[in-house]
Amino acid sequence: MEDKLLEIRDLHVEYITDDARVFAVNGLNLDVNKGETLGLVGETGAGKTTTALSILRLLPERVGRITRGTIRLGDRNIIDASEGDMLQIRGEVVSMIFQDPMTSLNPVHTVGEQVAEVLELHKKYKTREAAEARVDEILRLVGLPAERKKEYPHQFSGGMKQRIVIAIALACEPQLLLADEPTTALDVTIQAQVLSMMKELKEKLETAMILITHDLGVVAETCDRVAVMYAGEIIESASVEQIFDGGENHHPYTLGLFGSLPDLTRKTRRLNPIEGLMPDPTDLPGGCKFHTRCPKCMEICRLEEPRALIENGHLLKCHFLESKLPGFSKISPESVTRQ
Amino acid sequence: MLKYIGKRFLMMIPVLLGISFILFTIMDLTPGDPARAMLGEYAPQQEVDKLRDELGLNDNFFIRYGRYVLNALQGDLGTSYRTNTPAIEEIKARFPATLKIALLAVLIAIAIGIPVGIVSAVKQYSFTDIASMMSALLFTSVPPFWLGLMMILLFSVQLRILPAVGSDTWKHFLMPAAAMAAAQMATLIRMTRSTMLEVIRQDYIRTAKSKGAPPRRVIFRHSLQNALLPVVTAVGISFSNLLGGALIIENVFGISGLGTLMVDSVKGKDSPMLIASVMFAAFVGGLVNLLVDVMYIYIDPRVKSLYVKG
Amino acid sequence: MTDQSTILKRKKVKKRSQLKSIWFQFKKNKLAMFGLFIFMVLVMIAVFSGFFLDYETQVIGQNMKERLRSPSAQHLFGTDEYGRDVFARIIWGTRISLFVGLFTVALAMSTGTIIGALAGYYGGRADNVLMRIMDVFLAMPGTILAVAIVGALGPGIVNVLLAMSICRIPQFARIVRSSIISIRGQEFVEAAKACGTKDRRIILRHILPNAIGPIVVQATLHMATTILGVAGLSFIGLGIEAPIPEWGSMLSAAKSQMRYQPYLMIFPGVAIMIAVLSLNLIGDGLRDALDPRMKN
Numbered sequence: 001m002e003d004k005l006l007e008i009r010d011l012h013v014e015y016i017t018d019d020a021r022v023f024a025v026n027g028l029n030l031d032v033n034k035g036e037t038l039g040l041v042g043e044t045g046a047g048k049t050t051t052a053l054s055i056l057r058l059l060p061e062r063v064g065r066i067t068r069g070t071i072r073l074g075d076r077n078i079i080d081a082s083e084g085d086m087l088q089i090r091g092e093v094v095s096m097i098f099q100d101p102m103t104s105l106n107p108v109h110t111v112g113e114q115v116a117e118v119l120e121l122h123k124k125y126k127t128r129e130a131a132e133a134r135v136d137e138i139l140r141l142v143g144l145p146a147e148r149k150k151e152y153p154h155q156f157s158g159g160m161k162q163r164i165v166i167a168i169a170l171a172c173e174p175q176l177l178l179a180d181e182p183t184t185a186l187d188v189t190i191q192a193q194v195l196s197m198m199k200e201l202k203e204k205l206e207t208a209m210i211l212i213t214h215d216l217g218v219v220a221e222t223c224d225r226v227a228v229m230y231a232g233e234i235i236e237s238a239s240v241e242q243i244f245d246g247g248e249n250h251h252p253y254t255l256g257l258f259g260s261l262p263d264l265t266r267k268t269r270r271l272n273p274i275e276g277l278m279p280d281p282t283d284l285p286g287g288c289k290f291h292t293r294c295p296k297c298m299e300i301c302r303l304e305e306p307r308a309l310i311e312n313g314h315l316l317k318c319h320f321l322e323s324k325l326p327g328f329s330k331i332s333p334e335s336v337t338r339q
Numbered sequence: 340m341l342k343y344i345g346k347r348f349l350m351m352i353p354v355l356l357g358i359s360f361i362l363f364t365i366m367d368l369t370p371g372d373p374a375r376a377m378l379g380e381y382a383p384q385q386e387v388d389k390l391r392d393e394l395g396l397n398d399n400f401f402i403r404y405g406r407y408v409l410n411a412l413q414g415d416l417g418t419s420y421r422t423n424t425p426a427i428e429e430i431k432a433r434f435p436a437t438l439k440i441a442l443l444a445v446l447i448a449i450a451i452g453i454p455v456g457i458v459s460a461v462k463q464y465s466f467t468d469i470a471s472m473m474s475a476l477l478f479t480s481v482p483p484f485w486l487g488l489m490m491i492l493l494f495s496v497q498l499r500i501l502p503a504v505g506s507d508t509w510k511h512f513l514m515p516a517a518a519m520a521a522a523q524m525a526t527l528i529r530m531t532r533s534t535m536l537e538v539i540r541q542d543y544i545r546t547a548k549s550k551g552a553p554p555r556r557v558i559f560r561h562s563l564q565n566a567l568l569p570v571v572t573a574v575g576i577s578f579s580n581l582l583g584g585a586l587i588i589e590n591v592f593g594i595s596g597l598g599t600l601m602v603d604s605v606k607g608k609d610s611p612m613l614i615a616s617v618m619f620a621a622f623v624g625g626l627v628n629l630l631v632d633v634m635y636i637y638i639d640p641r642v643k644s645l646y647v648k649g
Numbered sequence: 650m651t652d653q654s655t656i657l658k659r660k661k662v663k664k665r666s667q668l669k670s671i672w673f674q675f676k677k678n679k680l681a682m683f684g685l686f687i688f689m690v691l692v693m694i695a696v697f698s699g700f701f702l703d704y705e706t707q708v709i710g711q712n713m714k715e716r717l718r719s720p721s722a723q724h725l726f727g728t729d730e731y732g733r734d735v736f737a738r739i740i741w742g743t744r745i746s747l748f749v750g751l752f753t754v755a756l757a758m759s760t761g762t763i764i765g766a767l768a769g770y771y772g773g774r775a776d777n778v779l780m781r782i783m784d785v786f787l788a789m790p791g792t793i794l795a796v797a798i799v800g801a802l803g804p805g806i807v808n809v810l811l812a813m814s815i816c817r818i819p820q821f822a823r824i825v826r827s828s829i830i831s832i833r834g835q836e837f838v839e840a841a842k843a844c845g846t847k848d849r850r851i852i853l854r855h856i857l858p859n860a861i862g863p864i865v866v867q868a869t870l871h872m873a874t875t876i877l878g879v880a881g882l883s884f885i886g887l888g889i890e891a892p893i894p895e896w897g898s899m900l901s902a903a904k905s906q907m908r909y910q911p912y913l914m915i916f917p918g919v920a921i922m923i924a925v926l927s928l929n930l931i932g933d934g935l936r937d938a939l940d941p942r943m944k945n
Contacts, residue, residue: 056549058545058548058549086551087551087552087553088551089551090548090549090550090551091549091550091551091552092551095549095550096549098542098545098546100542103541103542103543104542104543104545104546105543105546106543106546106547106561106565107543107565107639107640107641108564108565108638108639108640109561110640117547117550117552118550118551121550121551121552122551152640152641152644154640154641154644155644165546168546168550353781353785354784354785354788355788357781357782357784357785357788358785358788358789361785361786362797365797365798365801366797366801368801368802476680476926476929476930476933477922477926479925479929480873480922480925480926480929481918481922481925482877482880482881482897482918482921482922482925484880484881484884484900485900485914485917485918485921485922488900488903488904488907488914488918489914489915489918491907492907492911492914496907496908496911579790580790580791582790582793583790583791583792583793584792586792586793586796586881586885587792587881587884587885590884590885591884591904601793601796601797602796602800602885602887605796605797605799605800605801605887606800606886606887613797613800617789617793617797620789620790620793621788621789621790624788624790625788
């Protein structure tokens with residue numbers, strides 16, 4: 001219990017536009033321990049980025065709103081924190097890296113300046129030299145020559161830009177790193193490099209990480225725990241070993257995700273995508289949100305939202321499994337904790 | 340960089356040639372005989388013919404144009420038909436007044452336009468934003484010369500604090516510059532606002548916020564420089580417009596500048612003077628654009644690396 | 650525990666034709682609609698003034714006994730230095746300004762479109778030559794070129810029309826050209842070519858419809874600047890001459906009467922401003938309505 005760094009309970013986030021209300025996050029519960037890497041998996045539109053932005057309270061100003069729930073970081077409540085507190089938290093306690101490295105860096109500042117800035121904002125260095133030395137150190141840490149710090153972002157490749165972004169994010173040694181599909185926009189070979197670098201640094205600095213991705217391979221490589229997200233809520237969460245155990249005791253959606261992966265060992269004629277599309281977030285279905293696509297859909301799925309089931313750290317939200325697995329203990333949605 | 344500047348200068352030459360050709364042709368199509376205009380209605384035809392011969396007015400169009408270009412390349416932009424002085428002298432005498440007004444107008448436009456645009460963007464949809472957008476809209480629709488007239492009515496006739504006519508003291512330049520600045524200022528407000536709004540939506544601004552940068556810093560250190568890049572170019576272009584607008588403003592305020600010179604040359608069928616003054620105006624416009632582009636190259640690192648070594 | 654409250658009905662968005670959806674966006678913009686309304690009023694005034702006013706007696710007929718009167722019940726805007734009713738003249742001036750604006754833009758737009766289309770579609774040599782010529786015209790500050798042309802040809806409506814449209818042609822040509830270049834590269838044009846479609850058909854049926862948006866916006870805004878430009882030219886005596894009640898020339902006369910009757914200077918200027926403002930509002934509204942990013 002002492003190890004818990006981040007605790008999100010019953011988070012509801014909406015985007016309000018002229019035409020509609022978009023229910024992006026609907027009753028999300030999430031825990032991250034110190035130093036742990038949590039993989040947040042789901043299709044595009046599941047609400048993963050919104051969740052991350054909510055932790056930093058960086059939702060688009062007039063449009064995005066947290067309508068319910070709590071986010072606890074250590075002993076601080078993010079939802080009620082003042083903007084001044086948030087300014088301190090961002091970059092120093094919690095950092096975020098975004099998907100597209102090509103546009104994440106300011107084109108008119110040198111790379112060195114951009115790294116130095118996060119240090120300037122949070123750490124007070126006695127001398128200019130000390131600060132500069134730290135900048136050099138960080139750049140080297142991500143595998144970039146310190147001499148290049150006077151160059152501009154456009155002079156670097158995509159992979160290198162992402163390293164710079166990571167350098168900025170880790171410069172103040174935050175407790176939690178939110179990584180939103182950090183390697184999706186990169187070449188496969190570069191992906192591997194950047195991921196292994198991130199893993200190294202993370203271990204060195206003992207940073208916890210929420211790694212948002214839709215790539216199960218990446219999850220297997222880098223994560224300790226996995227949370228599967230669908231239509232704004234977590235429908236399954238477990239340790240990496242549990243998720244990849246190949247068994248049948250998984251949420252139908254999770255099984256669908258695995259099943260839709262091409263398998264190099266088996267001969268198949270066609271891929272098995274999950275039928276249908278993610279529901280329209282302005283017009284969500286009643287009951288279990290996955291029921292319209294679920295091969296195991298039962299009558300009750302259409303009517304009632306499933307409660308959370310948990311056993312041995314493995315959490316599920318599914319009526320079908322509830323009936324199938326009496327061993328799992330049911331818990332009320334408000335108090336989901338891990339053993 | 341020098342190569343770039345050199346190239347730009349070279350590119351101006353065909354443009355200037357083109358201008359002179361077009362104007363030469365237009366003036367040629369004019370009914371009216373400059374020699375007759377110079378000597379007056381009652382002068383005997385013989386004298387007029389003699390003068391035409393002297394001035395080479397009876398020669399073929401291309402010969403005359405060719406002669407003009409050759410002279411121009413040697414620095415002789417012709418002699419005014421009306422005043423019989425070299426065109427260049429007249430231009431030199433008249434241009435400073437126009438330049439002062441234009442520069443002052445640009446300064447006013449920048450000094451007010453850009454800050455207001457920034458505030459509008461940052462406080463989008465607030466009262467300040469809406470008010471400045473409304474005023475900007477109005478100012479782009481107001482005829483500058485009418486604005487000038489209204490100012491004269493208010494400040495010269497009613498309040499008697501500013502002079503209406505002439506170009507002697509700095510006070511004489513205030514109203515003309517303000518009248519010309521209004522439209523440019525409005526354009527700058529709208530443009531700055533829209534570029535700021537665009538920049539604010541960019542990913543790198545999100546990165547800056549995620550670093551914990553406070554709002555002021557996000558605006559001044561991160562957004563501003565990026566937003567001003569297109570605005571800088573626009574200022575250069577608007578300078579050309581100002582030179583054009585000067586024509587009419589000078590008329591309103593009775594200022595003897597380049598604009599009045601052009602209008603008088605047109606009315607007096609004084610081709611050499613007209614062509615010389617228009618080419619000069621185009622040249623100055625081109626120069627300003629070049630300056631602005633060079634400045635831009637230094638401000639935008641992405642472009643700088645293309646032109647400047649190191 | 651059912652959770653019906655999470656379902657919220659949103660407005661059903663029907664599928665619309667492109668034109669209708671643009672109009673829908675435009676309608677949402679209250680300022681733009683206001684501008685459109687004002688413009689319609691002006692058009693009505695221009696069209697119907699002929700029925701209510703007799704040109705000879707009311708607009709240009711002189712009445713020296715009544716000269717330089719201040720606004721009153723009889724003469725809403727007062728009278729000018731020749732005793733003419735200013736209100737009637739301003740109303741008539743609407744005709745002039747709108748007419749000149751419309752025709753100038755129509756002329757410039759058609760010529761410019763042809764030039765720009767040729768340059769943009771065929772590229773290469775033709776493009777280079779045409780654009781160089783356009784550049785020369787653009788290098789001259791607009792008013793100056795117009796002054797030169799009108800100065801050479803003499804004042805009068807036709808010459809002003811000609812001069813103003815020549816000034817505007819390069820800008821239209823540029824816009825059309827860049828629209829065409831950006832569309833030319835797109836795949837559906839390749840597809841059409843692959844089917845053997847003739848060039849002219851491609852331009853007319855495929856490319857121009859997509860380029861029309863920016864052209865129309867420019868046309869509206871150019872009409873606004875033309876009205877301003879013509880007023881300016883008339884003001885310095887190189888435009889539309891007396892006794893035709895063009896707003897700019899009315900201002901020029903008003904200036905000389907400034908000491909005796911300052912009211913004369915106000916109304917023509919306000920008229921110009923209203924006309925130009927309405928067109929600017931419409932142009933802005935169109936531009937916003939056509940911008941795909943705004944459709945949220």
